[in-house]
Amino acid sequence: MNVGIFLDRDGVINEVLSHRVKFVNKPKDFYLLDGVGAAIKRFNKAGYKVFVVTNQGGIGLGYMKESMLDKVHNKMKDDLAEYGASVEAISYCPHKPHAGCACRKPEPQMILDLAKKYHVDVGESYMVGDRAPDIEAGKKAGAKTVLVGSRKEDNVEADLQFADLLAFAKWLIP
Template identity: 70%
Template structure:
């Protein structure tokens, strides 16, 4: 079985709730965070299958369409390609927050579905997020959990914590 690197999107891969962008509802709102291209390339080079698992309640709320989301993800792939970085697959929950669906994080279904589809062992994998629902989804799926960003604004108890994705990738490269 392969090992996986499951990444939340907003706040881990791209900017959200910044001066430049509030929410990512169209490709023009998508900006990679510093070091993300290099980090994902490092995960690729370390033999991880890299996946994005993202709640996209804006679809259910009518702020964007699934076609818009596809265009955003195409821009993400193009931006990452400039670093030689590759995302193997993307899972998203299009439902409204509090819809009670089985796929919205903190439920682990997106991670489990990708792991099954790509023959990935969650026990050898990581879930990286910037919020408590990401950490809880990773924990329930059986991954090692990694919180990126300011820990003082969270109640999440991840297995590891780093200021950003590149710092985590650098640490992992030394500890594999």
């Protein structure tokens, strides 16, 4: 069985609600956060399967089309490749917030589907996020949970907490 690192996208991999970008609806709005390329490369070299699990309610709300999301994700892959880093797969929920679907975090379906497809032992894996729905989805899936960033989240009880993804990677892989 493989061990996975499941990453939320906005706020973990890329900037969101920053001085440069509010939401990432186009490739030009995508900026890797500092240290992300190095962190993912570290996971890759250590043999972890790296996945992105992201809510993309902007599709359901009509702010972007799936074809544009594909372009954003291609930019993310290209930006990561500059660091020698890569992700195994990306899963996203295109539904509106409060749609009641099984795939939108805090529900665990994206994690569980990827785990099944890629033979990942969820209990040995990590879900990394910057918000409560990410941590809740990880817990529901049975993964260890990691909260990153400085966003103040009430009632978030992650197993681990770090300033950013690179700090977590350095802790996990000294």
